[in-house]
Amino acid sequence: MKIAVIGGGLTGLTAARELREFCKVTVFEPHWLGGLASSYCRDNYCIEKFYHHCFRGDDELLDLIKDLRLASKLEWRIARVGYELNGEVYPLNTPVEILRYPGMSFTDKLKLSLFTLRSRNKNYEKFDDIGVIEGISKELGEGLYKRFFYPLLRGKFGENYGLVSYAWLLARVAIRSNRTMKGEKLGYMRRGFHQLIERIVEGFEIRNERAKIQKGSRWIVNGEEYDAVIYTAPLPELGEIIRTEAGVEDIRYQSSICCLVGSESTITEDIYWTNLSSGVIFGAIIEHTHFMPFEDYGEHVIYFAGYTTPDSPLMIMGEDEIAKVILKDAGKFGLKSEDVRWVKVFRAKYSGPIYEKGYLRKITPYRTSLPGFYIAGMTSKPNYPERSMNGSIAAGKEVAECVIEDYFS
Ligand SMILES: Cc1cc2nc3c(=O)[nH]c(=O)nc-3n(C[C@H](O)[C@H](O)[C@H](O)COP(=O)(O)OP(=O)(O)OC[C@H]3O[C@@H](n4cnc5c(N)ncnc54)[C@H](O)[C@@H]3O)c2cc1C
Known part of the structure; x- marks a missing residue:
């Protein structure tokens, strides 16, 4: 056979x-x-x-790592998250940081935490034919959609965000996270x-x-x-x-673009993942060496990551050309061009399904x-x-x- x-x-x-x-x-x-x-x-x-990175609930992955005798390499670390608003990055990890965040009112924050709790018990499948924008706006109001969910959805699905189903959002929110009072712990295999x-x-x-x-x-x-x-x-x-x-x-699939940079300096002080609300090609900055030890790399390793469609001109643009566009935008968030040691652009035409209505x-x-x-x-x-x-x-x-x-x- x-x-x-x-x-x-x-x-x-x-x-x-x-x-x-x-x-x-x-x-x-x-x-x-x-x-x-x-x-x-x-x-x-x-x-x-x-x-x-991986999550505590990734049973199949964790079993495979054990089977392959690599368990000693797996480390769980706090991965600090931030949110960029009008050019300023706000950390959003501890209860105090969340309370201090100026992008939402106290009532919105309360509404959001109640929504998270409710989503855990919802039968998300019932909402598969409802669009995410409609679902959030009805349940939480348009203001909260615009101020909080829109940048996150855009960061995750690029220009396809409007196609996504409300069922996807509810199912996604329901996945329990490994939260501590200092933030969420994520897993990574030391040295890759x-x-x-x-x-x-x-x-x-x-x-x-x-x-x-x-x-x-x-x-x-x-x-x-x-x-x-x-x-x-x-x-x-x-x-x-x-x-x-x-x-x-x-x-329908979406495409990914990750511009990976080796740099002598960082963007934020200690944040791993910064969600961006400003409209640039990338929706998130991921500072790997704020998650794993700098000593393992000897330089800062930073991703500028975004999603687009398989037919986007960005998918066929020359590597140097796209790197130039991304680095220019990265400069607006504090990447110092004189500190950049090297740049690589990775693109995947089919990087994941779009969880659209009826998926x-x-x-x-x-x-x-x-x-x-x-x-x-x-x-x-x-x-x-x-x-x-x-x-x-x-x-x-x-x-x-x-x-x-x-x-x-
Ligand atoms: C930007 C990004 C970030 C991610 N972050 C995480 C994360 O933090 N944590 C996590 O758990 N997952 C993450 N993922 C998801 C994870 O990497 C994927 O879900 C997983 O690796 C997919 O594996 P796969 O084998 O299903 O598909 P793929 O990895 O796509 O494998 C399919 C393979 O098929 C090959 N192929 C295509 N055409 C042919 C052909 N004609 N003949 C033979 N081979 C062919 C391709 O070259 C490819 O290697 C991320 C993915 C992306 C794009």
């Missing part, structure tokens, strides 16, 4: 790992192992191309998640090739026959014909209408309401269980 896994991101690598004892598995990956969770390496350290990718790849074949899939009496991938195919790459890359025959709904009906099933053709990844159930490393590991495991049930039990 031979299985082809299309895509060497966390979904594909996990599925291959789960199936390696049952059959011969070949993973096809044309770019980098780890996909969106892959890293960029400097001489003395590696760092994720797109910022990454690339260590996880390096360890996961044992026991199966990897081909550094873009997969071309054809249907025959068996499945044919790049000219070779396979009994089954697990497709984990973005759905738009699958092509209309196979997607339609597979009976799978089309899903819950479109979630991709593992088994499709085509026998022997399975799909898993960012549009699978475990990646709702947030696509994540944990969700993709869960999807990889669950699709492997389907294959084992269909062929080996």
Whole structure:
């Protein structure tokens, strides 16, 4: 029995790992192992191309880290969050900081905390056909939407924010956070998640090739026959014909741009994640070396991160050109050009689904209408309401269980 896994991101690598004892598995990956969770390496350290951290509730990820004997590398640290308003960054972590924040009235803050508590008990699925702007405005008023949610939604979905469902927001708010009185604790693998990718790849074949899939009496991938195919790459890359025959709904994706900078100075004093309310290409500044120790890097490592659409001119602009635009905007927030040591721009055309109205009906099933053709990844159930490393590991495991049930039990 031979299985082809299309895509060497966390979904594909996990599925291959789960199936390696049952059959011969070949993973096809044309770019980098780890996909969106892959890293960029400097001489003395590696760092994720797109910022990454994890949460206490990420059971599948934490189990995998343990299985790969990497648990000692995982650290939980307070990740301080800030909110930029009219050019000023306000920390929003402790109760005192929240009370002091001038962007909202005391009544708005109270309304917001009650909304958070209520959301935990709401059946969010009922709100899948309601738009997020309508839902928030009705429940909390237009003022709170504009002052608080709009910049956050824009930072998370770029210009697609208005498409998102209210169900998504409720489901997202309901995820319990690991809060202390000093702020939220997030997890990170000391010296980078690339260590996880390096360890996961044992026991199966990897081909550094873009997969071309054809249907025959068996499945044919790049000219070779396979009994089954697990497709984990973005759905738009699958092509209309196979997607339609597979009976799978089309899903709209958003794109990511992360401009990564090595710098001699920082932007804020101690904030990891700053949400921006001013309209620039990026919606957030993520100062990695305010989360993990500066000594591990020997310089400050800062992301300027934003979301856009796959057809945006920003996705095809030359790297130097886009870096110039981003650095100019970054200067407005305090990045000193004379302190910048290096700049890299990473872009992902299909970086996550847009959780738009009606999304819950479109979630991709593992088994499709085509026998022997399975799909898993960012549009699978475990990646709702947030696509994540944990969700993709869960999807990889669950699709492997389907294959084992269909062929080996
Ligand atoms: C900006 C950003 C920040 C993020 N931050 C976090 C975070 O803090 N915490 C967290 O848990 N998650 C985070 N994520 C999400 C996480 O990285 C992803 O959910 C997860 O890595 C997706 O894995 P995947 O295997 O499902 O998809 P992908 O990583 O997209 O893997 C799919 C693979 O398929 C390959 N492929 C495409 N076409 C073909 C083809 N024809 N043939 C073969 N292969 C093909 C691609 O090259 C890619 O490697 C973030 C993502 C982004 C973009």
